[in-house]
Amino acid sequence: MNTSQRPNSFRTGPDETGHFGIFGGRYVAETLMPLILDLEKAYNAAKADPSFQAELDDFLEHYVGRPSPLYFAERLTAYWGGPKIWFKRDELNHTGAHKINNCMGQILLARRMGKTRIIAETGAGQHGVATATVAARFGLPCVVYMGEDDIKRQMPNVFRMRLLGAEVVPVTSGSKTLKDAMNEALRDWVANVENTFYIIGTVAGPHPYPAMVRDFQSVIGREARAQMLKAEGRLPDAAVACIGGGSNAMGLFYPFLDDASVALYGVEAAGLGIATGKHAASLAGGRPGVLHGNRTYLLQDDDGQIIEAHSISAGLDYPGIGPEHAWLHDMKRVKYVSATDQEALDAFQLCARQEGILPALEPSHALAFTGKLAATMRKDQTILMNLCGRGDKDIFAIAEHLGTKL
Amino acid sequence: MSRIATRFAELKQQNRAGFIAFISAGDPDYETSLEIFRGLPAAGADIIELGMPFTDPMAEGPAIQASSLRALKAGQTMKRTLQMVREFRKQDSRTPVVLMGYYNPIHSYGVDRFATDAASAGVDGLIIVDLPPEEDAELRHPAARAGLDLIRLATPTTDARRLPTVIEGATGFLYYVSIMGVTGTKTIAPEEVAASLARIRAATDLPVAVGFGIKTEADAAKVARIADAAVVGSALVAEISRFSAPDGKNVAGAVKAVLDLSARLAGAAHNARL
Incomplete structure (x- = not known):
């Protein structure tokens, strides 16, 4: 794929290294690289397994x-x-909101991978609520990072997450909004690589997240x-x-x-x-x-x-x-x-x-x-x-x- | 031979471990930071890691995050960071200087121009935290052409399957991240680090520096017995924060505190094998 050339199909990306043209990739600390490679492998296996899609479809119909x-x-x-x-x-x-489509897919994958703890970042709180919801549904502890400024703007969602049993951690670093919540979630992940699954809420982050979230959405x-x-x-x-x-x-x-x-x-x-x-x-x-x-x-x-x-x-x-x-x-x-x-x-x-x-x-x-x-x-x-x-x-x-x- | 290779060869000859000091360029301001930078070789630093401040340092704990933001607030830019190295080189031509940071400010500066400018300023190597081997070719090649080492990181999650990927193309030295976590948080477990180092040494002849969980003289001494160098960052920049209260800075106090701590940590590292 090359950005200067119009492809026959726009649906073939990313390439095997996770790039869409010059974009995408895996710009993460070395500590996370093996995890991201594992995640990619696990996701590809799940995608090829009809029972995974069947389970997801069932939850999407009856729960979502x-x-x-x-x-x-x-x-x-x-x-x-x-x-x-x-x-x-x-x-x-x-x-x-649409956020739960992706959360349901990722938590089923987390279970498949044997992960026992869920983390997420959230801005408006919709992704945090959706993550807290699926974590409650599958009985997994959940920590949601949220910028301190966003917590003030979105109190109802903060309360909903807490009702769902999630721990909402205020992020006071940097600009105290979504980007800082994502930094903080990445820091948590680096410190808890063994048991933790990071449910990213948007089509960003290191490969395979952009493709995986897109597929679920x-x-x-x-x-x-x-x-x-x-x-x-x-x-x-x-x-x-x-x-x-x-x-x-x-x-x-x-x-x-x-x-x-x-x-x-x-x-x-x-x-x-x-x-x-x-x-x-x-x-x-x-x-x-x-x-x-x-x-x-x-x-x-x-x-x-x-x-x-x-x-x-x-x-x-x-x-x-x-x-x-x-x-x-x-x-x-x-x-x-x-x-x-x-x-x-x-x-x-x-x-x-x-x-x-x-x-x-x-x-x-x-x-x-x-x-x-x-x-x-x-x-x-x-x-x-x-x-x-x-x-x-x-x-x-x-x-x-x-x-x-x- | 490069300054980095020369320094590790000297250390090996003396049978002692090196001490690597990290500070953020421009923390708490350009002048104070330059004074600390210039004082570090006399305070025992065998190699200096100079942090390139970034708004979103995702592998750093609270101390280095705060240090990075203090520097940015005081107006630090990539140009000023390179200027600091040029100033440093006026009086010190032997101590290796390694720039450490995140990729975006380099990407923004322009990779080729950055490699050329950094080398001509007197930089010896680069550690870019969010540039794993899979993504570092676009910096590694320009850096190599300019004579800069791109130093790779290995971590507790770098297993036997992955280690060859990290070592392939690594130059200068290898930086072993001793903990699973961000800088300055957990404390190292020397037995685990020793086991990892044994694996790494079996796979490469490059010197191995260990960092991320070293806070005290005792930690530095433990690491110095098993590694080629011990890196301390968070503990040093935390000294700066103690003297950078919002109601007025004690610049002289900060310089003295950082250099005193550096001398103590360096002493612990240097004498550990005696």
């Missing part, structure tokens, strides 16, 4: 509640007056593709998803990557605006570098120091992006755009009033862009948007922005 519905957003369609808007309702999953796109064919008799003209690390987007896009007629849009968080520097848009405002085990686009200063991201949404507040997105960006297969904090807040309120759905602040970014995209498309076209999480966790943050005291 899959398939999630495909829903025609009739009033938003009429409101924008353009193409038909379809929502993939991954916010209806158990725990309220691809259930979103596989279902949505079949559901769209059934509902409309054809594929959507466009698919839209928000991007922090990019797991819900990768899960939605992957099954459509070789469908040339489907335009794919990843929506980064523009925070207060790209020009202000206060944003979380790694592709729009970053450049390639190495962090958290992979080479990808990063927000960094001229000296290669990582810059804090900013977004109203804690789940998008990350200075990097999954390496496969970096590659798809350079290959121009996916178009990466952005939405600001304010645009996301407006879209949140619009969705609440028009559809009776409180979306999470993360997919509110996708929805904000969907409105803009709709204005450029015809009525006989369709847009598929991944509504990847519900907004219950965000009501306190939103109340604050709207000047309401709860």
Whole structure:
């Protein structure tokens, strides 16, 4: 694979060393290398074992509640007056977001590998809640690292994790957000390599995580593709998803990557605006570098120091992006755009009033862009948007922005 | 012969272990850090590891994390780190200097330019924590062309199956990470380290330095009996933090404290085999 050359298929990555073009790889301390090689081997074995997929499918159906519905957003369609808007309702999953698709896959793998302790990092808390949930379900102790600032923004999720029996460890180092939580989880892992399985929540980190998380999240796109064919008799003209690390987007896009007629849009968080520097848009405002085990686009200063991201949404507040997105960006297969904090807040309120759905602040970014995209498309076209999480966790943050005291 | 090879040859001839001191470049500020750096050879350091500060040092414990952030806050950059080495070389042409850190600041600086600039500044080797053998070719080759050793790390998880991968292409010396964990946290278990070193020595003639869990003179002495050098970092930079209170720094105090501790640890390492 080479970034300057357009491949026959966009679905063949990563190569055997874990690279998507120049992106990805395994930039970890030597202590972790043998573990990551073991994990890769165990994952490949699980993937080839029909009983693993059968077990996962069973839990996805009966515990997570899959398939999630495909829903025609009739009033938003009429409101924008353009193409038909379809929502993939991954916010209806158990725990309220797409994160559990991946956690279920990884915890089954952890059990297969005989690991007895689970760790995770979390930003908004959705991945932490999903990890705490599956850890409780399988009776494994669970430690979740969360930035101190994020803990303040997402108290309801912190309480949920504790109710589920997880230990939530506040991270006070660095910028006290998701990237520091990931550093701290990696430090824990280095110190507890024998018994611990690290459930990474997004399509980033050292190989095989980006590919493995993508595979577990691809259930979103596989279902949505079949559901769209059934509902409309054809594929959507466009698919839209928000991007922090990019797991819900990768899960939605992957099954459509070789469908040339489907335009794919990843929506980064523009925070207060790209020009202000206060944003979380790694592709729009970053450049390639190495962090958290992979080479990808990063927000960094001229000296290669990582810059804090900013977004109203804690789940998008990350200075990097999954390496496969970096590659798809350079290959121009996916178009990466952005939405600001304010645009996301407006879209949140619009969705609440028009559809009776409180979306999470993360997919509110996708929805904000969907409105803009709709204005450029015809009525006989369709847009598929991944509504990847519900907004219950965000009501306190939103109340604050709207000047309401709860 | 390189400065690193020369130094290990001298140590071997004297039948004593070396002492390797780690400080972060620019901690707590450029001038103080340079003064400590310059004082280390007289305080017993046989080799100096100079940390290149990074915002996200994922293999470091609290002491070196804090040290790295203090340096960045005081305005340390890669250019200034290389400048520090140039200043150091004005008075010391014999003590090997190894830059230690993470890949992104080098990636950002430009790998080829970095290798050339580091070598011309007087750097002898590089230890890049998040660049395992599988990923280090893009730095190893430019470094080799510039005459820099890229020092590989082996750890308790580097088993017999993996050890050849680590040793293949390693130069300078091998850095054995004595604990499973981040810097400055757990304490080394000398028997386990000895067993690992025996395995490593059977596979390579490179000198082996041991670091990550050495805090006290007693630890340094134990390691010095079995390794070619003992590395101390967290304990030294913790001395700087003691004198860098937010309400005012005691620069002279910090310099003296670090150099005194260095001299004590070096003494313990140097005399362990007597």
